Amino acid sequence: MADDRLSRVFSALADPTRRDIVARLASGDATVNELAEPYDVTVQAVSKHIKVLEDAGLVSRGRDAQRRPCRLEADVLDLMTKWIERYRREAEDRFRRLDAVLERTAEQSAADAPAKEAAS
Amino acid sequence: MADDRLSRVFSALADPTRRDIVARLASGDATVNELAEPYDVTVQAVSKHIKVLEDAGLVSRGRDAQRRPCRLEADVLDLMTKWIERYRREAEDRFRRLDAVLERTAEQSAADAPAKEAAS
DNA sequence: CCACTATTCAACCAATCGGTTGACAATGCC
DNA sequence: GGCATTGTCAACCGATTGGTTGAATAGTGG
Numbered sequence: 001m002a003d004d005r006l007s008r009v010f011s012a013l014a015d016p017t018r019r020d021i022v023a024r025l026a027s028g029d030a031t032v033n034e035l036a037e038p039y040d041v042t043v044q045a046v047s048k049h050i051k052v053l054e055d056a057g058l059v060s061r062g063r064d065a066q067r068r069p070c071r072l073e074a075d076v077l078d079l080m081t082k083w084i085e086r087y088r089r090e091a092e093d094r095f096r097r098l099d100a101v102l103e104r105t106a107e108q109s110a111a112d113a114p115a116k117e118a119a120s
Numbered sequence: 121m122a123d124d125r126l127s128r129v130f131s132a133l134a135d136p137t138r139r140d141i142v143a144r145l146a147s148g149d150a151t152v153n154e155l156a157e158p159y160d161v162t163v164q165a166v167s168k169h170i171k172v173l174e175d176a177g178l179v180s181r182g183r184d185a186q187r188r189p190c191r192l193e194a195d196v197l198d199l200m201t202k203w204i205e206r207y208r209r210e211a212e213d214r215f216r217r218l219d220a221v222l223e224r225t226a227e228q229s230a231a232d233a234p235a236k237e238a239a240s
Numbered sequence: 241c242c243a244c245t246a247t248t249c250a251a252c253c254a255a256t257c258g259g260t261t262g263a264c265a266a267t268g269c270c
Numbered sequence: 271g272g273c274a275t276t277g278t279c280a281a282c283c284g285a286t287t288g289g290t291t292g293a294a295t296a297g298t299g300g
Binding site: 135137162164172186 | 287288289290291296
Binding site for chain 1: 123124126127131133134139142143145146147148192194197198201203204205206207208210211212214215
């Protein structure tokens, strides 16, 4: 119960290399060696990155002889989108309401004191 | 040029406490002390969390006497949603195409060998 | 001016992270 | 069987992280 799923997903995607790996997996499955090729880090480092993505549920692995092909699990991305969208919408609604209040207040002031400015 | 915006946003939200702070700010601005109250960590720790969120562009701060009220900047959330949705859609499309191919292949096999099952 | 409140800065600490090297397991091919 | 290929495990290292305590800054209100 150490850390929830959402935390693992967010922190998995906090690393640019891992985001890049996800981007590449979106256009097709790939083996660890294929994924490691473009970077100038060891294949072990990439293996670790993939493990992080796997623990977050973002990729699953198959078995093809001694190869362990990686596949993107897009479902988990919904989890993040849902979290994000919820608060974005909430904040936007709040701003909308605030704007409405301000507008009404402005109208009121105009009505109450049609020609008077606030004293300095 | 150390780290890009997206990395900062993702890693800011990788922490449960920070996600919680964002959630609370979505329903209204708050000061550091108010935000710190529910947690059993020092106010300094929360101040650091807010700084992380601020550096990621997720919150902005105002000035009201000696208070520095925090406000959620929801725009940045769009950045993440866009990144996520792009690859989710890409992966989904790929699966859809793959399904279509498999279906066509299945039809073909059925036509080629109407009554024959594959040998054990 | 003084005291109080709100917030941050600085130094420190343990844990985690991204990377390395080196050894090891598993599988296919000759 | 022997060997090359693919991938992981283990131990280590320096940097970063999330937390602490203690001191400093800044603005309010008597």
